[in-house]
Amino acid sequence: MTDPSFIFQIFVYLTAAVLSVPLAKRLGLGSVLGYLLAGVLIGPHALSFVGDVEQSAMHVGEFGVVMMLFLVGLELRPSMIWRLRKAIIGMGGLQLGLTATLITGILVFSGASLQTSIASGFILALSSTAIALQMLKEKNRLQSDGGQNSFSVLLFQDIAVIPILALLPLLSAFPATESASAPVSNLIDTLPFWSQTLVVLAVVGIIIFAGRYGMTPVFRLIARTRLRELFTAVSLLLVVGITLVMTLVGLSPALGTFIAGVVLAQNEYRHELESEIEPFKGLLLGLFFIAVGVSIDFNLISTKADLIIGAVMAYVFIKFLVLFGIGRVFGMCLDNTLLFSFALAQGGEFAFVLTSFAAHSRVLSSEYADILNAVVALSMTATPVLMLINERFIRPNCGTLEIGEPPTNDIDITHPVIIAGFGKVGSIIGRFLRANGQKATYLDIDPDNVDLLRKMGFKVFYGDASRADLLIASGAQTAQILVIAVDNPDKTIEIASTARKHFPHLKIIARTHGWTDSHELIDMGIDDVYRDTLDTSLRMASDVLVKMGHRSFQVLNARKIFRKHDEHYLREMTGLRHDKDQFIREAKQRVKALEQILIREKEDIGKDKDLGWDVTSMIEEFGQHSKEDN
Amino acid sequence: MRYLLKNILVLFAHPAFEKSRANKVLVNGLDRMEGVTFHDLYQVYPDMGIDRLHEQQLLEQHDVIVFHHPFFWYSGPAILKQWQDLVLVHGWAYGHEGNALKGKWFFNAITTGGPKAFYQIQGQSNRFSIRQLLCPFEQMATMCNMRYFPPFVVHGTHSLNEKDMTMYRQIYHDYLRLFRDDKIDPTLLSKMDYLNEYTLSK
Numbered sequence: 001m002t003d004p005s006f007i008f009q010i011f012v013y014l015t016a017a018v019l020s021v022p023l024a025k026r027l028g029l030g031s032v033l034g035y036l037l038a039g040v041l042i043g044p045h046a047l048s049f050v051g052d053v054e055q056s057a058m059h060v061g062e063f064g065v066v067m068m069l070f071l072v073g074l075e076l077r078p079s080m081i082w083r084l085r086k087a088i089i090g091m092g093g094l095q096l097g098l099t100a101t102l103i104t105g106i107l108v109f110s111g112a113s114l115q116t117s118i119a120s121g122f123i124l125a126l127s128s129t130a131i132a133l134q135m136l137k138e139k140n141r142l143q144s145d146g147g148q149n150s151f152s153v154l155l156f157q158d159i160a161v162i163p164i165l166a167l168l169p170l171l172s173a174f175p176a177t178e179s180a181s182a183p184v185s186n187l188i189d190t191l192p193f194w195s196q197t198l199v200v201l202a203v204v205g206i207i208i209f210a211g212r213y214g215m216t217p218v219f220r221l222i223a224r225t226r227l228r229e230l231f232t233a234v235s236l237l238l239v240v241g242i243t244l245v246m247t248l249v250g251l252s253p254a255l256g257t258f259i260a261g262v263v264l265a266q267n268e269y270r271h272e273l274e275s276e277i278e279p280f281k282g283l284l285l286g287l288f289f290i291a292v293g294v295s296i297d298f299n300l301i302s303t304k305a306d307l308i309i310g311a312v313m314a315y316v317f318i319k320f321l322v323l324f325g326i327g328r329v330f331g332m333c334l335d336n337t338l339l340f341s342f343a344l345a346q347g348g349e350f351a352f353v354l355t356s357f358a359a360h361s362r363v364l365s366s367e368y369a370d371i372l373n374a375v376v377a378l379s380m381t382a383t384p385v386l387m388l389i390n391e392r393f394i395r396p397n398c399g400t401l402e403i404g405e406p407p408t409n410d411i412d413i414t415h416p417v418i419i420a421g422f423g424k425v426g427s428i429i430g431r432f433l434r435a436n437g438q439k440a441t442y443l444d445i446d447p448d449n450v451d452l453l454r455k456m457g458f459k460v461f462y463g464d465a466s467r468a469d470l471l472i473a474s475g476a477q478t479a480q481i482l483v484i485a486v487d488n489p490d491k492t493i494e495i496a497s498t499a500r501k502h503f504p505h506l507k508i509i510a511r512t513h514g515w516t517d518s519h520e521l522i523d524m525g526i527d528d529v530y531r532d533t534l535d536t537s538l539r540m541a542s543d544v545l546v547k548m549g550h551r552s553f554q555v556l557n558a559r560k561i562f563r564k565h566d567e568h569y570l571r572e573m574t575g576l577r578h579d580k581d582q583f584i585r586e587a588k589q590r591v592k593a594l595e596q597i598l599i600r601e602k603e604d605i606g607k608d609k610d611l612g613w614d615v616t617s618m619i620e621e622f623g624q625h626s627k628e629d630n
Numbered sequence: 631m632r633y634l635l636k637n638i639l640v641l642f643a644h645p646a647f648e649k650s651r652a653n654k655v656l657v658n659g660l661d662r663m664e665g666v667t668f669h670d671l672y673q674v675y676p677d678m679g680i681d682r683l684h685e686q687q688l689l690e691q692h693d694v695i696v697f698h699h700p701f702f703w704y705s706g707p708a709i710l711k712q713w714q715d716l717v718l719v720h721g722w723a724y725g726h727e728g729n730a731l732k733g734k735w736f737f738n739a740i741t742t743g744g745p746k747a748f749y750q751i752q753g754q755s756n757r758f759s760i761r762q763l764l765c766p767f768e769q770m771a772t773m774c775n776m777r778y779f780p781p782f783v784v785h786g787t788h789s790l791n792e793k794d795m796t797m798y799r800q801i802y803h804d805y806l807r808l809f810r811d812d813k814i815d816p817t818l819l820s821k822m823d824y825l826n827e828y829t830l831s832k
Contacts, residue, residue, distance in 0.1 A: 551648045553672040613646035618743055619788045 012049045013057070016042045017286050032134050033384035035286050039293015050294055058295060058352070061288025063243070065130045065349055067281035069158070069254040070239050072133065072151070073261020074274055081262060084152050091149055091326055092156020095344075098322045099125040106318075115171040119363045120372060122164045123355060124315060126348035129154045129254070130285055131383050136343055139387075140488075144448065146336030149327070150343045161252045161350050168354065171363045196250075203249050207242060207256060211263030219269040235276040252350075288349065295352075296377045300370055308371060312378045316386070319345040319379075335395055335447035342390045346383045347376030396463065414475025415439040418506075420465035420495055421486035422449050425511050425532055429485055430458070440483075441474045466494040468502045476503045484510040489517040496521055515570065522574040529570075538563060569596075636812050638666045639692035640739075643699040643710045645672055652741045652787035653700065655795040656802055663803065665810040667692060671709045678712050685717040690730060694809050695776070697767065698739040704763045714770065723774045735809070735816075736771040737779040737825060738764055739802065745786035761823055777816065782825040804830050 016038035024034025042049040050057075081088075104121035108114060132150055133142070141147045215238075222234050239257055246256035264270060301308050320341045327337030352373060359369040417433065417440035419426055426442070433440050442458050443465040444450050453460040461474045465486065476482065482499050484492050492510055499506050509528045512518040518529045538559050545555045573596075640660055644653050647670075661668040669688065675681075689695065699706040717723070722730050742749070742760075749760045764781055771778035782805060784790075784798045805825055808814050819828050 551673060552676040553645055554648055556676040613649065615649070615743060615788065 009050065009057075012042055013287060013290055016049075016290060021286070031138060031286075032131055032289055033381070035289030036293040036381050036384070039290035040296060041293075042290070043294040043296065043298075045296075045298035057287055058291035061284055061286075061291045062349060062353075064281055064284025064286070064288045066243055066253045066257050067239055067277055068130060068133060068285060070257035070261040071274060071277055071281055073258040073263075074265050074270055076262050077265050078262055084148065084155075087149050087152035087330070088156050091330055092153045092160075094326050095153050095322060096122075096125045096157060096160055098326075099319055102318055102322065103315075106314075115363055116365075116368065119168060119171050119358050122167070123351050123358065123372065124319075124347055124376070126157045126161070126350050126354075127154060127319070127344040128346050128348040128380055128383070129158065130288060130349055131346060131380055132343045134285065135384060135387055136339075139391075140445075141339060144336055144339070144446065145332050146327075146339035146343070149330070149332065149336070150340050153323075153344060155258070157348065157350075158252055158255050158258070161354075162250075162255070164354065165250070165357065168358050168363055169361045171358075172361045200249050200251060203245055203251070204256075204259060207245075207260050208263050211260050211267075215264060216267060216269070219267070219272075223269070223272075231272060232276045235273050236280065238273075239277065292349075292377050292380055295373065296381070297370065297374055300374055301378070304371065308374055308378070311371070311375050312382065315347070315375055316345045316379050316382055333447060333451065338390055338395060342383070342386045345386065346379040351376040414478050415441045415459065416478075416480040417441070417483065418443065418471070418474050418476060418479050418481070419483045419485060420444075421484065421511075422446075422453060422460075423485065423487050426483070426485035429483055434458075441479070443470065443474055466491060466498050468498050471499065471503065476506060479503075480505075480507060482506045482508050484508065486511070489513045493517060493520055493524075496524060496526055500524060500526075515573065518570055519574045522571060531570075534563070534566070635665060636693040636735075636810050637691060638694040638696060638806055638810055639688055640666060640668050640696045640698050640806075641671060641710070641713070642669060643671045643697070643707045643713075645707050645709070647672065650700070652784055652790060652795055652798070653698075655792075655799050656739075656741070656784065657698070658799065659803065660806075663806065666806060671713060672707075675709065678709055680709075680713055680716045682716050682719070685713065686722060686730065689717070689734075692734070694735045694737075695731075696737060696739050696806075699741075701740045701742045701760075701763075704758075705766070718770070718774060729775065732775040734776045735779060736767075736776040738767055738781040739783075739825075740781055741784045741787045743786070743788045745789075746783075749785075759823075779816070779819055780822050780825050780827075801826070801830065 017035060020038035020041065021031050021034035024037065025031055041047055044050065100118075100121035102121075103124050104117045107117035107120055112120075132154060136142045136147045136150060142151070218234065219231075222231050238260070242256045242260050243253035246253045264273065267273070323341035323344050324337055327340045332340065355364065355369045355372050355376075358364045359366050364372070417438060419430055419433075419440050420443045422430060422442055422444040423446075426444070430440065430442060439459075442453055442460045444453070444460065444462065445464060447462060450460050450462040461470060463470045465471065465484075471482075476499065482495075482503075484495050486492055486495065489512065492512065496508055496510060499508060507528070508521075508526045510521055510526055510530065511532050512521060512529045513533075514531060518531060521529045542552075542555045542559050545558075546552045642653075642657060642660075644650055647653065657668070660666055667688065671680075697706060697710060699710055705711070718731075720728060722728050740760075746760075748754075748756050749758070749763070751757060751759060751762075760781065760783060768778045782802055784802075787795075790798075805828070808828075808830075814828070819825070822828060
């Protein structure tokens, strides 16, 4: 640990990430491209900051992929996998088969040996789980049809790595040479095939069984020690252990942790596990992307520029074509097909492993393997760029059109209300307005939603509501009210500031998540902010009181009073928070704000009880009087 | 001897029931009394969103309708007015085809903070009797072809002690049972100012 060069390497990697990722995000390029560029920057062909740790950085980084699959597994349930079975086997199988066959064919045709062609075909048929999933997640599209299908195909590829590894040595021109061993030491190599299979099945069985029945008591025990770092250690140990076991029996560690994740998806400690592993995954995945950037051999590329650039273009094009065809055959809409095809049109991280293995096994010449690696790395770099092009230029012009053909009878009719976001909140607003005959124009970024709404006769625009041109298209210049109902608080603020800047006449009604984003909107002069959980929480609390025997009318009034106070405090805090110590961390500030509210409430509550129905003072005056009367 | 059981609907309206003293006692046990449906309007409709069809169905199922409420500003609490406006609609409660309530009996059961002496034609700060002030309810009953009966009144609730209130509860519940068992002489009762004057021993 005290080795200064090692610390220097960590420093270089972290600095590169910290500098380039925010910049890339700011430019709208996404974090993956940021990491890749950081890698290129510190790599041997630019600043040349990295020492001889490049290969180990890649290996450590690959562990991020393993963790990512564990996390993906945690979010899936066995029932969901079962639901995706058609996509996994059908689409995944078809993709792998078709791509491998096509690439093999082309290589054979261009004069490569059959062995080399077949090996390259399978190696290149794989896509990058790390890049595809990360980009889909960042774009919030993992849940869409295109995202789900991408995931299914990637899952199939992860499983397929195992037979491909077994297949590669068979292609060797010089079979049974000494160097032809698996890339990692494998304990069961020497066993006959049937017992290898048995061992593999047993290991998977143990993982499932232990995950199902063994882990809960362990987690409970650890949780009881109340040592947070111990829980972190156990979470890491779990992932590392599975990786080790899977490697020992020659299976893909990613597949193993994925299975473990799925098994643990119903575990009560699932969320703790997720939050423990998440930061490690993020860092390691970043490291992996940087390592890919570093590994791009620009010397090789410049000496064989024509060949490599041409190969990358042809490679991405073939992958895209196959994916596009599959997407259409399986009935995805055009938007999702485009997303799916661009997301998976690159080489995978397993390609690096497989090429080196193939080179060891003498299936590929080392020179050829280097070219292959360069092609894969460049194709990975191309993905974020292609996704960006898709998002900015292709999708807006085809598929679910942003400016959809309006129904013939209301060309040019603009509605006075615009609703941005048709998710959980927006759909309720929309339904209610429609039920009461209020026409509105809708904006959403989910093409499935947009298609559905158009079918139902709504006026819908597809795209990012924070863009002024889209707001103009949806009639913002003549509309009166803009309802912002999107999920993401940052997006809400972005939309609000666009609207403020370009359409100051628009009344803004904004959904917010909590205090922080509400403050920001109020600061912008937007008074109508609606914290999306406030009313539901108050209604739940009210029902608790009513079920405990309080009068429902009194509870309703108490709720109104509480709400009024709360809204009042929110606005008061907006002004106050600027005077506060700017360095108080946000979370701390929230706690402080809550504390202040609780103190104020203690004083205020009871001040405005329903005086109209309070008879205390009357009893004082008339009660006495009437006694004399009687 | 004919024995006819009448169904009674007590429409209770008190916005601050949790603070009331007299009505808490008066109402106690009504929800368990045979032949009586106790309907707590503020509890069921805290937001005043009255379900008209449900209310009309309830009315159709009962023979005697009671408005039980504190006497706020010479009338009932706000929800009672809302109830009248929404439930007693033309064509159902009154008008050419509005016969749903025809022949049903109606009376108020009210509590007043002030003593009976307050509500006099020559009073210090009052110029009308309780019966005069209840005219809008009487007219409502007439409009809906219901038979109006004098009110059950508990005066001076501000100065009642626990024992007084228990006594009033007993009397009130006894009257309800008389109505239920159809042992009220309508002609005799109609001549009285308050239901309270009707002899219970009968």
